[in-house]
Structures are given as structure tokens and as C-alpha cells.
Amino acid sequence: MMIRKTAFALFGAATLALSPVAAIAQDDPDMEQLAMLGTMFEVEPLTPEQEARLPMARGVVEKILPEGAMMEVMGSAFNGVLGPILEMTNEDEGAALQGALGYAPEELAIGEDASAEILKMIDPAWRERNQAISTMTQTMMSDMMTRMEPIMRNVMSELYAIHFTQEELVDIDGFFSTPSGLSYARQSYAMAGDPRIMAAMFSEPDLLFGSFAQMPAMMEEALADVPQMRSYAELSETDRARLMKLTGLSAEALEEAMQAAAETSAIGM
Template identity: 30%
Template sequence: MMSTWKSVLLASAMALTPVQAFAAQEDPEADAAAVDVAADIEADEAAAASAARERMQREMDEAIAFVEKIFDTSDLPPVEPARLTLAQTTTAALLPTGSLEKMMDNLYGKMFSTFLNELNGSSDLMISIKTGVESEQVAALDDKSKEAIADLFDPHRKQRTDQITKFVRPLISEVLTDIEGPMRDGMAKAYARKFSADQLTSINAFFSTPAGRSFADESLALQADPEIMLAVARAIPPMVTKFMDRAPELESEFKSVDLPMERQLADLNEAELKKLARLLKTDVKALKEHRDMWNAAAATEAEDVDDAEEDDFTYDRDSWSEADRQRVEALEAAYEEAYSAAYDARMEAAENARKNKSRKPST
């Protein structure tokens, strides 16, 4: 069956067809035109879906390659088979089938149900959006009134929500089960490298006891327990505040390390450009074109800023206080002096380099 939006497109196309095409219903060209429109829509949709899938696959491949680069294990020693076998027993206990789904239920179950409830039409926000009545006024209504309002718009909203849960939940379960196998394999290798054979044997012995089995079954899900999640969430604001309070101290520490600014392509001399071209296996001309393109873009941006400043009276120095104007002019003078000194130093260094090169005996 064609989707609603496809039907709308087809109907729109047919509406634009001359009236004569509909007057002669037996005209095969009219039928062919409608079929062609539908086929074009189907083909466009298929092409767009295929392109989107290919793009997504490329992005996922790039992301995986980046992760593999960060967590490269190629330089690690091979895992002893005996220890790996013991570790597989350990991880099978720690990550039994269904444990990821259990953890996700703890973490997102309530969030998912709350999200669905917000979308089912009875929330203050949705009623306000649909009716135009301010959300504060809607919030003052009792729940029974809100339910009645939502029922007016969608008498089947509960069934609609149930459908989402019914159709999406099995897919989530399937995906999480698919992840568990590779996750167990990775955990087994990590445990085999981290713990000795004796330690793994002791851990497995504990997991074979009633208390150990209970601990292993719940250990992963407990990481997403509401108590833990709430405690971590409450600990974040003080952490953020601490970073903000330490910002001036950190800034002064960074400034105390007098490192030169990172260089850009425009800062490289001819010899450095040639070296860069060799390393990149490209030519100097391409690098210079790229450099000049960025310089032109920067100049355009600077012009835009200047234009904006001209349009804004606050950049007019006559509108500044005397103290602000003197401070700006002093800094500008210092900048010009420093720039001039830096330029002179570069020229002197280049001249010295030429002199040193001319003094070296030719071989």
C-alpha cells in the first residue's frame, strides 16, 4: 500500500493533469501517466533511501575506524587460552542473556514511558500546542479534564502508544541480545589479561554460590539503578561549579606557559611548504592555492566585521569613556609595536640564514 505522503503527491500530480484526461477514462495515456508518476515517486524514494543508507554506512565505518584507532589492541600480547576459558566463564556469569535489556530497562524504561505519555496528547505541553491555550492555564486543569481533552483529539491514543511499545520493544530486545555476544567476548579477553588464572578461578567459585550468582546477575543492571543515577546526577552541579570556580586559576596557569601560537599554512615559508608537500605527496601549488583561499575568506570576514562595526554606534570611539578609549589605544600601540618587532626579527633571521648558507663551503 502506498504511504499517505505518496498518495498526496500522486493526487497532486493527477490534479494538474488536463481535464480532458479525466473526461475520457478509457484513454490509456491517462492511466499510463498516473502509473508513471507513482513509479517515479517509488523510484525517487528508493534512490533516496539507498543514498542515505550508504552515507550512514560510511559514517559508521569512519566512527568504528576512529574507535579502533583509539583503543588499538594490536600491540597487546596474545591471551593465554587457559585463562581465556576461565574468563569466558566469568563473563558468562556477569553478562547473562537478557542482562543488557535489564540494564536498559533500569536506565530508560521509566524515561521511555514518560516520553510516550508526553506525546500521547494528555500532557500540558501537547494540549497547549494543539489548542493554543497557555500551558499555565492547562496545568491548572485536573487530570480527568486533560484526559477528556486528549480523547477529543485522539480517542485511540492509548492503542497508538501500545502499538509503539508492542512493535519497538521486540526490536530493542533483539538488538541488545545481538550486542551481548561480542560484548562477552571483549570482556573475556579483558578479564583474561587483567586477572591471573588463580584469581579467575576464585571469582568463578564465588559466582557459583547463591550469593555470587545473585551478584553476577544484578551487577550490570545495578549500574543503571535509579539510586546510582540520581546520586551521580546530583553530584554533577558541584563538579561543574568547581570547574567554573577554578577557571581563573587554570587560565593563569595556561598563560604562565609561554608557548608560541600554533602555526597555520600562511605561516610556513617556501622551504617548509616544499617539505609539507613532500610529506603529503602533493605539490606546493595546491598548498598555496588552499592557503590563499583561506586568506581571502579571512579578509572577507574581517571586512564584514568592519562593516558591522561601522553600522554599530557602540564601536564609535566618540561614544566610549575616556578610560576605555585610552586603554584600547594603548593596547593597539603595543600590538603595532610588537608586530613591527616580530616582522623585523623575521627579516633579520632570514638574512642571517642567507649569510650562514653563503659561508658554508660547497661540496
């Protein structure tokens, strides 16, 4: 069902965007930067015919997207899919050590016992912190879904008015007015977050994700004709002086920053 897929896609997008959006919100209480994003998308006004279908479309969407449905998406997805992933991340001792020292255990050539001892000294509450962040994330996402639901209901009403004729809307409304239709609308959201989906996806990882192994070679081929980022050594004295003036960094700090950026870019490739 289109609206269910749209809602679940939005949930995934919102999850990925949560951190930068939160950062923008903290830095800019007026939300000006977020408001600017809305100007990127041009929306055609409804035609008179579509406007005439809007009341019927809104009635259909109210049945397909009943109050609280997006919270059910949130709950089922978090408990069935994201929950186990976050739980595994919350117990990742190697990531905790890297966050505390800037080095992964393998970089320091130390084992689990040494990692645990180090963390006990410098960050004994790392598990509690990870759990608190997970809980906070779920709370924020739940709030976002609650606020998003009426927006989704309005926009999907317009989309239904645009994409379906009056006769089609009558037929759709007829189905979703039946007990079976109402049950389908409600259960489809819960099914979207069922862990069975993730289990199926990872049951044959070679089949589904095998192409990822080819990504480095594909990336190299795709970027073969694209000039590489210039290194500090490749810059002229004039360029170095100008960069130091613009950034306020010393020559050593600038070289170190460019080297770190180059290494990060290489890892990403």
C-alpha cells in the first residue's frame, strides 16, 4: 500500500537524519536552516478537479492512516528491527574504546580484558550512556512520528486526490470501510516493522549484499577520471598562506587536518 510504504520510508529517512536535524535545531532555535530545506521542493497546486476530489481522498486516508498508526510503525520498527541493532551497538566495547581514546582495540593490539580494564578506568558508565542515548532516540522519534502523522494525513490526501479518479476513490473507500479493509490498514503498519523481514534479508547475505564486495573496485572505476583532492604538499606557497589566513590554522595544523581528511576520504572509498 502506497501510504504505508511512504510512511515507513519517511521513518527510515527520519532516523538517518535525526542527528544532523537535532544539531541544526540546537544551533538555530528559529529553525531557519530547516525551513530552507522546504524551498528545495517545488509543489504544483491542485487543479480544480483534484480539489473537488480532496474531501473524498481525505476520507479514504483517514481510514488508511488512522490516529496512532505511525506510532505503531515506530513501535514495531524499534522493537523488532532497530532495537536488536541498537542493543548490539550498545554493547560494542571496541566502539566504546575508540570513542574514549580515539583508537580501536586492534590499532592498539590489545585484547578484550585490556579493553575492559581501560574503559573501567576512563569511562566506566559507557553502557549506561549508550542505553540513555538509545532511550532518548526512541523518545525523540516517537515525538516526531506523533507530530508527523497529521502532516502525512494531509499530504497523502492530496496525493490520493491527484493520482486517483473519483470512481477509484469510491472503490478504495468501499474496501477500507469493511472490517477486512480496516484490519489490513492497521496490520500493514505493524507488518512493516516485523523482524521476520530483517531475518529474511540476512538469511542469504551473499545473494543480497554480494555486490557490496565489489564496491571498492566500482568506486575506483567511477572516480578514475575525477581529479583527486589536492594534498598539502601539492599546494603552492601562495595557496597555503591564503588557506592559513582563511582558516586561522597554522601550517602544521592545516597539513594535519588535510591529511586526516584525505585518510577519512580514502576509508570512505
